[in-house]
Amino acid sequence: MATELGIALLGAGTVGATVARELEVHADRLAARSGGPLVLRRVAERDPGRARQLAARGVTVDAEAAAAVAAPDVDIVVELLGGLEPAGTLLDAALQRGLGIVTANKAVIATAGHRLVEAVQPASGGLAFEAAVGAAIPVLAVLRDSLRGDEVRRITAVINGTTNHILGRLEAGDDFDRAVADAQERGYAEANPTNDLDGHDAAQKLCILAWFAMGAEVHPDQVQRRGIRDIDPADIVAAARLGSVIRLVARVERSGAGLALSVQPTLVPRSGHPLSDLEGADNAIVVESDLAGRLVLRGRGAGAEAAASAVLSDIVAVARARRAGREVPQPPAAPVPIQDGEVSETAAWLRVRVDGRPDASAVVVEALARGGVVVEQIGPGGSGVELVVLTRSATRAALDRSLTALEALGVPVKVVQHLDRLGATA
Ligand SMILES: NC(=O)c1ccc[n+]([C@@H]2O[C@H](COP(=O)([O-])OP(=O)(O)OC[C@H]3O[C@@H](n4cnc5c(N)ncnc54)[C@H](OP(=O)(O)O)[C@@H]3O)[C@@H](O)[C@H]2O)c1
Known part of the structure; x- marks a missing residue:
């Protein structure tokens, strides 16, 4: 009989409560898939009502999340608090203890994910976070x-x-x-x-x-x-x-x-x-x-069950890895050059208020060209006092210069809105 793995759940809110329920209701299915029983031992929860319900189900409830992470009977921490802190500090503490970690926290992973993955300890089970992007959509996998x-x-x-x-x-x-x-x-x-x-x-x-x-x-x-x-x-x-x-x-x-x-x-x-x-x-x-x-x-891409789907899949993966003395792998990352507005390009859509000026189209096309932007299509907007302009792809800096040139024409020409635009295939 495989040994039990103890889970500490940090946060029993929208997603956490669903994960807690599923760990209980589908315990057999999850045990079969992860190579042995998974037992929810600790939940960090501040709300006394929710805490009472969990305690009645035999779970130890900690008002302080740090106590759940430090508990000796925990193998895997599931962080579902959200936000940068205290989640980041709690994940660091779990890593230092050599625990497996599952989180849905995009804020922490986007800002510190690479560092956290590098700090994963051998045979801990590793760090997994599929729910952080697109909830139920397995895009990271x-x-x-x-x-x-x-x-x-x-x-x-x-x-x-x-x-x-x-x-x-x-x-x-x-x-x-x-x-x-x-x-x-x-x-x-x-x-x-x-x-x-x-x-x-x-x-x-x-x-x-x-x-x-x-x-x-x-x-x-x-x-x-x-x-x-x-x-x-x-x-x-x-x-x-x-x-x-x-x-x-x-x-x-x-x-x-x-x-x-x-x-x-x-x-x-x-x-x-x-x-x-x-x-x-x-x-x-x-x-x-x-x-x-x-x-x-x-x-x-959101919702308690959609997010819980990804979290439970990660729990199974981390549990299997921990039982096998491994860590779930995550890809390496290195700094890369980032394009600034002088390089990155987009096609754009503009609404320009012209108040019926007869030469409006020619004036707008000419002003945009001065900034380096080519017009693909121009025509009247619904109100008759507006032109709608589609531009070809141009750098963001050229678009900014063109908008400034348009604004410089003064009343009655005014850019009411400008947005990026995708083509049928882009
Ligand atoms: N909801 C979704 O559809 C979804 C989808 C994908 C990913 N996610 C991610 O999943 C995570 C959880 O989201 P959620 O929607 O479940 O949030 P939520 O409903 O706000 O739940 C968070 C829970 O954590 C508790 N909590 C916060 N700080 C705490 C602390 N220091 N100690 C103890 N408990 C604390 C909150 O308690 P209080 O109520 O007392 O503050 C609340 O019960 C987030 O990272 C989120 O981005 C959510």
Whole structure:
């Protein structure tokens, strides 16, 4: 009979409570798959009500998470607190004790994941974090295990369910505040939705994808990031008129000059593009590589059960590795050059207010050309006082210069909105 492995669960919130339930309900299935029993011995939980329920099931409840990590009967720590601290310090302590670790914490993994992986002790079982990106979508496993011989050139993804849901509500006619409230009521957005709305969450996940896809050690500060707070219902209507939707798109692309990393509200063609028809908190990740070509991974990117699916899979993997005296492997990462705005490129979409000026199109095309941006298409917006402009791909710096040139024309020409734009295949 294989020996039991003791688990300490840090945080019994949305995901943690589901993981605790599954460890109990499906104990036999998980034991069979991990080579022996897994026993939930400790839970760090501050809420007295939840603590009482867990204690009634024979679990030791620690108000201090550090006590659960230090407990002698623990082999694997499952961190589901979220946020940088105290999670980071607790993971360091677990590593020092030679414990196996599973976490869903994208903030810690995006900023300190490489260091933590290097600090994994031999035979501990290792450190696994599939739930940190795309919840139920096994994208890290695919990048790490299935594309070992490929060179991944580009990833284009919708990896934040909250903003996806909010943009969907705007399409359905809600105003911004109502759409945010709806995301909160459904449990997608936190009480303070800043991380989602301002693109921090997506930037953290993009850094983890860049690590697994391209071996790149990158920090969220290196991502050219813009959130969705200034997306107006009028933008949604104007995009729809062009057969497009607006999504918060995360992109990483490799070129000779290094990596370009961005999280930007982006126009996506509605027809045929894998990022356009996502519902609610669904995520999709498009991976392009030299040999496999184009892979599309999509599924539930948030939610208690979707995240628990990935966490439980990692628990099984870490338990098996620990029993075998190994560690689950994670890919190496090294610093890479990052493209600045003078190099990284995007096509763009502009709404320009011109108030019926008769020579408006020519003036706008000329001003954009002065900044080095070529117009692909220009035409009247719905209101008649606006032009909608599609540009060819240009560097972000050229786009900035062109926008400045447009603004310099003064009243009545004004850039109302400008967004990145994807083609049908990009
Ligand atoms: N929810 C999802 O759909 C999803 C998907 C993928 C990944 N994740 C990740 O999974 C992790 C957990 O997310 P969640 O949605 O389950 O969050 P959550 O519902 O807020 O749960 C976190 C739990 O940890 C507790 N906690 C926080 N700090 C603590 C501390 N110092 N000591 C003891 N308990 C503490 C919280 O207690 P209080 O209530 O007292 O603060 C809460 O019960 C995060 O890293 C998140 O990014 C979540």
